[in-house]
Amino acid sequence: xxxxxxxxxxxxxxxxxxxxxxxxxxxxxxxxxxxxxxxxxxxxxxxxxxxxxxxxxxxxxxxxxxxxxxxxxxxxxxxxxxxxxxxxxxxxxxxxxxxxxxxxxxxxxxxxxxxxxxxxxxxxxxxxxxxxxxxxxxxxxxxxxxxxxxxxxxxxxxxxxxxxxxxxxxxxxxxxxxxxxxxxxxxxxxxxxxxxxx
Numbered sequence: 001x002x003x004x005x006x007x008x009x010x011x012x013x014x015x016x017x018x019x020x021x022x023x024x025x026x027x028x029x030x031x032x033x034x035x036x037x038x039x040x041x042x043x044x045x046x047x048x049x050x051x052x053x054x055x056x057x058x059x060x061x062x063x064x065x066x067x068x069x070x071x072x073x074x075x076x077x078x079x080x081x082x083x084x085x086x087x088x089x090x091x092x093x094x095x096x097x098x099x100x101x102x103x104x105x106x107x108x109x110x111x112x113x114x115x116x117x118x119x120x121x122x123x124x125x126x127x128x129x130x131x132x133x134x135x136x137x138x139x140x141x142x143x144x145x146x147x148x149x150x151x152x153x154x155x156x157x158x159x160x161x162x163x164x165x166x167x168x169x170x171x172x173x174x175x176x177x178x179x180x181x182x183x184x185x186x187x188x189x190x191x192x193x194x195x196x197x198x
Contacts, residue, residue, distance in 0.1 A: 048086065049082060049086070051089070052082060052085055052086045052089045053067070053082070055089045055092070055093065056085060056089070059092075059107055060110070060111065060114070062114070063114065067081065067082065088110075091106075092106060092107065099156065099160065101156065102153065102156040102157070102160070105149055105152050105153050105156065106153060108149055109146065109149040109150060109153060112142060112145055112146045112149060113146065115142050116139060116142045116143055116146055119135065119138050119139040119142050120139055122135045122138075122139075123135035123136050123138075123139050182198060185198075186198045
């Protein structure tokens, strides 16, 4: 199965899920009192899609313009592209919260990726001679910058993993130091009929 048909299959499965969710009742009652219904999954999905579009508009205005044109020209392809971007946007929003420096590097790299794709198209279209040489030279320079950014991103990810590993090791050490106390507490919870897992 090629990537396009796999993407369509995933999209159809997602769409089927959304239709099923939409036909379920959205009202909920607790304790005999009417409470406002929580947002339906369909509403939550729409909100998430709106957030993706807003993030793209704020950070990639040219891409947002192209998506807007694509939405008019080919709605199915627009939905497929928006879905692809949703995962990247989720990752970027987490990065913005957890590691602003890595977030900025990732944004720069994504912009540069778009630029290298554009430069590659220009180089392929360029006629031979000096025009093509210049286009290939600009592409090479952009790729050098892209490589540098990707290397810095990877270095940042390695540093994050080292920090997470150090945090996990410290947590394990504290847990081992409290072994007897934790076993006693868990035994008490289970004998009393519950409690959270440890």
